[in-house]
Amino acid sequence: MSFDRRAFLGLSAVSAAGLLTGCGPGEARGAASTLIRPEPPHPVPSPDPTQTSEPSESTGQQEPPSLEELQAQHGQQQPQEWGLETSGVITSFTPSGNQAVLTLDACGGRGSGGYDAALIDSLRQAGIAASLFINKRWAQENYGITQELIEDPLFEIANHGTQHKPLSVTGQQAYGIPGTESLEEAYAEIMDNQQFFRDSFGLELPFFRAGTAYVDEVAAQMAQQLGTPVVNFSVNGDAGATYSATEVQRAMREVGPGDIVIGHFNQPDSQVAAGFGQALQEAAERGIEWMTLSQVL
Template identity: 40%
Template sequence: MIPTKWGERVPGVKTRLHTKDKVVALTFDACGGKEGSGYDEKLIQYLIQEQIPATLFINARWIAANPSTFQDLASNSLFEIENHGTEHRPLSVAGKLAYGIAGTKNVKEVIHEMNDNADQLEKLTGKRPLFFRSGTAFYDEVAVSVAHDLGFELAGYSVLGDAGATYNTEQVYNAISKAPSGSIVLAHMNHPEKDTAEGVIKAIPQLRKLGYSFVQLASMELSD
């Protein structure tokens, strides 16, 4: 099969919660490697303090750099641990690039990118991840089909929370505080030196004031 689609909104990638309730899913990526193996403790401790559930997409390289922190996160029921890949690569069958990062080159590499980290997560947590999000959140439709054959649901996003941890505090706040009902928010937990934590800490009280609550992805039905 020759792919004809490429991007973050390829059919089969779920981007929203299928609900009319005033709920938002906060998701945080931990990319690892040169994309960052830091740990935003300020962000995570705020979520714990405020008892805010979140879904954490963890890459294999980040686990290797933060093994004890990973176990702490995985043992906390506030956090749903999901799969952010083995090498943090866009999911392609033709090696396409996204943001300068080379994608997987063929079906074999697609399977490696998803399954190897899923196997590790299952070994470490006793639970196989339900969701996969590729590095950069880019896909082609053939790779999407492979993911579905492997039993993964692909989790995209509807609100860009921190633009790869490049937003300043006000930009993060503006993005997240205006999230409509059913949003999946994408932000990062691997750049403590950036402003993601401050923006999230500022946005969450505003969402609560508007009557929103927060959910993990696994507790909801998702839609494209």
Template identity: 40%
Template sequence: MTTAGVTRYTALRSVAGRMPLSGAIASSCSLPLSAALPCHDRGDCRTRRLPVLLLTLLFLLCASTAYASAPSLADLPLPELKARLTTRYGGQQPAQWGPALPGTLTRLPVSGTSGAPKTGPVTVALTFDACGGGYDGSIIALLRELGVPATLFLAGPWLAAHPAEAADLAADPLFEIANHGARHRPASVTGRVAYGIRGTRSVSEFVDEVESNARRLAALAGVRPRFYRAATLFCDEVAVRIAADLGQTVAGCSVAADAGATLPAPAVARNLLAARNGDILLLHMNKPKAGSGAGLRAALPELLRRGVRFVRLSDVVESAGAR
């Protein structure tokens, strides 16, 4: 070994002996490859100072250390986040549009989802959208009275109109707070329309729709929401991928129990009573004059009598991880 090689080797051993493993790894990662793989004086590089296995382990540790220190997208300032994701997705043209694209959660991952479970009770998730407008407090009162958990998707217009009610819901562990968008728009990167509502018109606008409301809800509830539901449920596939990058699992439903708060109470009750194992049930809590609340009151005690198990989405679903 050359004199220079001995000097580097001795220095590395000395540093590693005085610092934690992570520090030693960082130091060794900064050395040039020639320091880690020195050759004999005569130029024969077949004999290396470090075994190949050790070098491989060192490389993997360096890579994992660098990855762990990389900031999450969700930690970036919103303008920088929008710029970065526009660079990543701005050239992609979506080819799909609908309420149940790949990557969208429409059923719970429980056994026996085609009907009755193989073992245990029927498991379903009650989810409620608060798009804007009013507040049907009778729904929340009923859920609290019966101890039934639910996932609540809150949109920016509703949050602005009902700050006290939003804070009350976020403080109640019976409920999971989820994201329904800053302006309640369909999830598009090209401005597509669903049910007369124009979707977000670009990657940047969609990122703002999801992330600005996610940050508002995180400040309200003390934790980032894990699930996002687009207005009207409609998404394109680019938006679904962007939401996943932001740590948001796009949530649809298997049963639109109140059909956008347009059904009378008896029809809502029938839809709820027909629930099967694994169903994600969608109702609305922002229209107190609709049949949603009365239909829920008619059906919920009977479902509980049958032994149906109600869960929040996060109780049974792994969400997307922010990258």
């Protein structure tokens, strides 16, 4: 076991500011008092084949382990945790000022392949940065838009899985959706989309979020070893794009420094764009500075 983790106190700082009282809707709000930040946060693959397990703090680079190496390391492990804040999952960060991060998912698949142009346009007009988690199916259905989003320096692209499955090594479910059934399937759920973006756009995706955001701690550790640590959230901004505009605004009033917000940009018929449009302006008036994940992790 070589997982190198460091606890830090981002949420405590937020709590001290009184911002955790009256938690907004969403399962993932404020449950964790100890947060995990992997080191290095997102290593770049190195050509050195001898570096396979121990992350190097001096260089921040390592060769990702192969599936065979991961099976040898984790194959006998039985996960003990299943949820949104399992060990190794990043849900917030230590701010150096008033920074927060807006993450928006594009899930793909039936009924989830749309593009919320109004939301993305409002971010562009306001100059608000965001980290966009894109599923392989969505990128295939929206290839030209994906290319445009990649080219926009306001946005960072991250990995939202291949088939949008909860990330399990034992077939756990979330909301009735079957998760990946083995270490091998979980590996493919991460790496097939990673390979698709590499082949199609020449892009390495630095973070991973599973479909439904559910993950077990063995899969989360594997994702970290593969250079795509799992990032979930501390504020649920849209409850899977089901909130009314008013509910989005109410949830977003809870955002403080160090928070990571989740929303969606694949449901153009929802009220997400209307809600975020107003809420992001309000947050800016409170002094919140929107950053990408790579800028703060």
